[in-house]
Amino acid sequence: MLQTPGKIKQCIDFQESCLLIDRTHRWWFVVTVLLAAGAVGLYCFLDSRTPNGGLRGGDTIGLWYGVLGTTLMVFVALLSGLRRVPGWWFIGSRRGWLRGHVWFGLLSGVFILCHSHFRMGGPLEFLLMLVMFTVIVSGILLLGFQQVIPGLIRDQVNAEAPLSQIPELLSKMRGKADALFAKALGEMVDDEARLRFQGGYLETIRPWLGETVSENHLLASAVCSREFFGQATRLQGGAALASFFETMETYCNERRQLVRQVRLHRLLHAWLLVHVPLSVMLLLLGVAHVISALYW
Numbered sequence: 001m002l003q004t005p006g007k008i009k010q011c012i013d014f015q016e017s018c019l020l021i022d023r024t025h026r027w028w029f030v031v032t033v034l035l036a037a038g039a040v041g042l043y044c045f046l047d048s049r050t051p052n053g054g055l056r057g058g059d060t061i062g063l064w065y066g067v068l069g070t071t072l073m074v075f076v077a078l079l080s081g082l083r084r085v086p087g088w089w090f091i092g093s094r095r096g097w098l099r100g101h102v103w104f105g106l107l108s109g110v111f112i113l114c115h116s117h118f119r120m121g122g123p124l125e126f127l128l129m130l131v132m133f134t135v136i137v138s139g140i141l142l143l144g145f146q147q148v149i150p151g152l153i154r155d156q157v158n159a160e161a162p163l164s165q166i167p168e169l170l171s172k173m174r175g176k177a178d179a180l181f182a183k184a185l186g187e188m189v190d191d192e193a194r195l196r197f198q199g200g201y202l203e204t205i206r207p208w209l210g211e212t213v214s215e216n217h218l219l220a221s222a223v224c225s226r227e228f229f230g231q232a233t234r235l236q237g238g239a240a241l242a243s244f245f246e247t248m249e250t251y252c253n254e255r256r257q258l259v260r261q262v263r264l265h266r267l268l269h270a271w272l273l274v275h276v277p278l279s280v281m282l283l284l285l286g287v288a289h290v291i292s293a294l295y296w
Contacts, residue, residue: 021147025099032103036110039065043114057115058293069111070286076105077283080276102143109136124292128285135282138275149268157261166258167211173251174209181206184244193236200232205248209255219252220259 046061047054055062079101082094109132120126161169181201188194208219219225229249233242 028099028103032107036107039110062115065111066115069108069115072104072108076101128289131282135278142271142275145268149264153261153264157257163265170211180244208252225252
């Protein structure tokens, strides 16, 4: 694969942008569990000491739990805006914000549950709680994908490249393939062999090296690709053409790996189309809940 050091660095940056749960999360986990347990324990203790049915969301304690939960949710939502801010040192690293996004997001759910007195409430509150749980579950699933997919890319894609650079890489690959094809075609003297050789390249090989390919293409299958190039080498013959088909098979194998990489990338990022809109809806419902609590 045609890669420069800058492109290889972009590949590494992608994998680092995926938040992997490792030893560095130990203290985040411990602190989150302790804060969650302390918040629930304190709420239950105060609830048992409060007459007339215990605490309510509108009480001072309940409001403080709601404020803390909402503040954590707002902090979690700020991650999306971090990409549009210059890399100022005082706002911390992106990796630190990603960790906070995960653990503070889980902790915010605990505070909101306490604020609601572990009840679903009216229609607006029910919808708010439903969306909040959906956001948390979708975030956990997205985090699970981030643990698995980068490893699949490393294991299954030897010719990994940054997504933004794939069109350029394919263009260079087609240019080299066209040059080799023109050279091999110019050395052939038999007209029938030239037509057969030309048809195989223009109708099968070159389309597979294009930016948009079909999953049903003959060369999309590794088995069919081996059979195609094996048969082409036997029928065409000649050391020069054997070398040509060997190079084309290498290009086509790399193209197949890039297709697999794009598919895995899309699976990873497509889940954001679920998580992000639901997060925005959660914030809007939170604002509606505050307004309704103040005026009705």
